[in-house]
Amino acid sequence: MAAMTGTIGTVQTRQGLGGRLAAIARIVELGPGRVDPKVLTEAGQLLLRAGDRLKLSPDHTVVALAGGTGSGKSSLFNAVSGLELSPTGVRRPTTARTHACVWGLEGAGPLLDWLQIQWRHRFARASALDKGESGLHGLVLLDLPDHDSIRALTDTEADRLIQVADLVVWVLDPQKYADASTHRRYVTELAGHDAVTVFVLNQVDRLSPEDLAECVADLEDLLRREGLENPVIVTTSATTGRGVDNLRAVLSDAVVRRRAAIQRLEADLDRLVGRLAKAMPAEGVPSSPASVDDARRIGLTDALCDAVGVPAVGEAMENVYGVRSAEWVGWPYARWITKLRPDPLDSLRLGDLRDEIRGLSGGAVSAQPAEVDNAVQALSDGLTTGMHEAWRNAVRDAARSRSAQLPKALSEELTEIAPRLDRVPAWWRALLAWQYTLVLLFVAGVAWVGTALAYGVFAVGEIPEGLAFFGDAAALPWVVLMLLSVLGLGLLTAVASRNFVVLGAAGERERLEREMRRRVAALAESMVIEPVERELARYNEFYAALRAVRG
Template sequence: MSVSITPPATQPRTGLGTRLAALSRVVELGPGRVNPTLLKESGQLLSRAGDRLKLSSDHTVVALAGGTGSGKSSLFNAVSGLELSPTGVRRPTTARTHACVWGLEGAGPLLDWLQIQWRHRFARASALDKGDSQLHGLILLDLPDHDSIRALTDREADRLIKVADLVVWVLDPQKYADAAMHTKYVAELAGHDAVTVFALNQADRLTREELAECMADLTALLKREGVASPTVVATSAITPGGADGLKAVLAHAVSKRRAAIQRLEADVERAARHLGAMMPPGDALTVPATVDAARRVGLTDALCDAVGVPALGEAMENIYGARSADYVGWPYARWASRLRGDPLKSLRLGDLRQEIRDLTAGAVQAQPAEVDNAIQALADGLSAGMHDTWRNAVKQAARSRAADLPRVLSEELSQAAPRLDRVPASWRLLKIWQYLLVVLFVAGVAWMGTTLLYGVLGVGELPDGLSVFGEVESLPWVGLMMFSVLGLGLLSAVASRNFVVLGAGNERDRLERDMRRRVSAVAESMVIEPVERELAKHHEFYTALRALRS
């Protein structure tokens, strides 16, 4: 019989172990992001690959699959050279999988994994293997009919088709284009060319021209359905040498000891194709894996605005200056200002006394709507270009603690509110200095009055020890002293106010830096860290997906 074998075009691929590791990472990161059915199938593939790679690499599992009446069991017997699988007109004939093993050593665990019952296992004795030594290491399975009306056997056929190293589809000339088989199985064979063989059985029923026409038609049909390089072989279970073509294909596969690896590679490729179609990588790796410094600063700025840090700093600066007037201002100006009303109202700051009480009590409130807008802006910027599933995941991560964020910000900034009942020591010293000058001025006034009374008007005589206060000659000096004291007090007040303005600015800067530091820390722990965890997962997922597809 003629054989048409076209080796599939191959390209350098990443090693199977690397791709399985990548698939494992995709499955680990996929829950909630990847279709559950696809994740389940990928997980089963990983389990199957792990099991198969631990079992005998010296054996190649070949499954003969086919529909009712295709002559699959007869072909099984023809290849094995023994009447091992029952044949007949009753359908379905094969109710349980039969296995024929060429070389039993090491095959037991593999047959156990395949769940082949003991009474259906057969071995080719060495005396009978003289002509089939090239098949040593072959485990040939005769599967139940895949279109069986018995659900149990149909499930068994499906299970073994998924785990066999190489699948031989046995087709008969009348039903090789059967829609059920092509729809259910052939559509899933894309990429499995190296581990799939199509046996056009019962070739003895056709003339040479009819056989060539059927094989050409079958090959064209398979190519149209996505099997790029189908291997098609003509077989006959009743013609002497009718199974030699299939034996040659099996011997080639057995000798290479590569079918198990090629099957797993094809399964991994199919998983990669399905995952890639569902979540195309595109430019996914250009999405940052971390939140950059500019976005961190932007989030901190937005949250500072939401909590009112600039307004608090300005209020702090104004309050600082207003309170300093009681300590470093010129006492005379302060006393005069009391006649004009409340000095705090003249600053046009609203109810500054209430602001003082609020700041001292730490009554700082964050605006939830503005906080939410800041988080949304960060998530939108970072998730641009992502797959919708990952974009939603990043947004959910950013908002995972959004409900608590305004409260935590308020509590944190309340701890940064200034202690406005604390008076700097320098203010107290300046106040002492100003009142010392007031005392000196009052003393000068008393001296001048005494001199006018006793030295100029002569109302009486001063005691000997106090006569100096009645000397008229001292009046110019006393007046100069009083003028100097007033000038010194005024200069001290002006200089002190300048220092206070500078100190108020420094205090505002210190308060705003402290608040920004606290806001930044809260944003880092409650927004940035959850987002970066999701970004890292996104980066790892697509890195693994690209390694899987490479």
């Protein structure tokens, strides 16, 4: 009597197949360069297969009879269909092309076209109700070429249809049911496909009851070790008809429930998710912020400002501003003494900043590429702690995507606002005029004192008629007092102006550094942070899709 172990349980289809497929589509879109290309290729093929299958007849269930040479697969196909449709015999391999028997032709044509079944190998039962087979209405039964065929073409066709069938029935014979090639190439890939896989141990008429029980137990144990939790095993004999009704009952159950196609896609999704989880684990993966935080933005701006020399440029400008102001707002007498010095920069102890100051005076600013690269690298390292290596590399590449142009862009941007240090503020010119007015007053006073001393005190001669006023010795003390006042006023003006210069230099430096930082921050935003944030968004979307596809 035929035996059957295991059942195809009424597994409830998890809700949200469409959502899971959409998540896989998102993973395929976001994964290139980050996920194993083989896994992405498999995901893309699954999407195409799922899209095609879901558009085709939902009223038909595609069942593929697969097996090796000599397993009796074609004989079993004929026994289930009740017709001699597929050739049988001793010639190996017997089945060169896939044969199809359809119970209920309406709507099956596009499905058979998609399966690439040749017209001359398509057959139909005259009535879905003949021989009490109403339960099989909607069944598309395929007799595949032998998967171990020596013909490469038929071998490929078998592999293709095994991948797309809603339900796969593996036909094994008692002598080769543990064949390593079958288990290695196919069975080990069926973990999680229990609901859409059936194993038929055929030719059991050759076994005694004791041997049959031993073979079934051994096969079940083998399948469990290979990852199938509840393998369905049916024992048949295509020659005697033993167990064929049991197989029909299993097929009828799958056809009546009309869930095999969905279950097959779900099982394929689960297997794909397992491969994705292995290649790109989602557990323990840190969530990434959607944007770069303010602290890292400021840190990047600071580092780039150092790379372009903003503090040094500001200090140089302040120093040169102060030195140049001495030519205009200092005490004239002191300026005349220092006028012999050829270069006012010589008065500064600036060391290596001298060349930079001279360059600044010419309006040129340059950035150090190595320091710029270090600043960008530090940002990406801080954002990718705990990430998978592929995503760390992706964020780093995004951060450095424009780093080659960044030094030049920084230099050009800051050169535009680098001040011309040879410019003279208007108040410097006004103060210079005031100082020289005081000098003229002092010179006039000295001339008055000299005239008064010569003609009024020492009586060196008769005072010219026009200079009688200047020879009045009685006014001499007042003139001396005036001279001292002029000198004091000039000195006070020089001291006050120097204080204003110091304040002005500090203000100019602050304004320049603030504007430079603003422009550096804008370049950092457009050339570094925006690409990084796009990659962080891609990272978060990828893992959200990976979690969604798990259902």
